[in-house]
Amino acid sequence: MAQAGDNAKKALVDEMNGTLADYLALYLKTKNFHWHVAGPRFHDLHLLFDEHATELFSVVDLIAERVRKNDADTLTSIGSIAARxxxxxxxxxxxxxxxxxxxxxxxxxxxxxxxxxxKTLAGDAGDTVTEGSVDDWTDQAEQRVWFLSQTLK
Incomplete structure (x- = not known):
């Protein structure tokens, strides 16, 4: 029979893999827009999208390694990313x-x-390293939201 801690760890790993899938998909979408943006703001947006894509990709390995350090398997293919x-x-x-x-x-x-x-699931599972890392990832994502929001004004 599974322990409560086992369920918390399973929920954490599941969410980490979903988050990893989101990072990979958002990276590719951001690069797509980097490649295809056009118009009077081309230069600025081309550079902004590339900066954001680089930042997104820099987190991918960190998330995957947190999954592995939790003794679990991570995403294995384009199909597994698309599914998650x-x-x-x-x-x-x-x-x-x-x-x-x-x-x-x-x-x-x-x-x-x-x-x-x-972050909540990491706390529930007692994974303080992931919980702390998520703060940095959240700050980066919030900054991207801020930059993109300001660009639309």
């Missing part, structure tokens, strides 16, 4: 710059909410 992410695909390469910015802002807002849930 809450980030919606965007294949329209003709979106306006403002539509791209708004979509990335909204995806990052959702990521902040997911990270806050992850």
């Amino acid at each position: 992410t809450a980030v919606k695909d965007q294949n329209d390469t003709t979106l306006s710059a403002d539509a791209m910015v708004a979509e990335l802002r909204d995806d990052n807002v959702a990521l902040v909410a997911r990270l806050k849930n992850l």
Whole structure:
């Protein structure tokens, strides 16, 4: 029979893998927009999206290694990412710059909410390292939301 701690750890690992999927999907979407943005703000948005993509990708390995350090398996394929992410695909390469910015802002807002849930689950499971790391990841995501929101004004 599973212990309460086992359930907390399982919930944590499940949420870490979902968060990892979101980071990978949001990274790819951000790079897509980096490649396809056009218009009078091209230069600034092209650079902003690339900066955000780099920041997102820098967290991917950290999350995956936290899963492994919890003695669990992480995502293994494009299919496993697609099955776990809450980030919606965007294949329209003709979106306006403002539509791209708004979509990335909204995806990052959702990521902040997911990270806050992850922090709670890490606390419940007694994983203080993940709990502390999530603070940095949340701050980065909140900064992306701020930058993207200000860009739309």
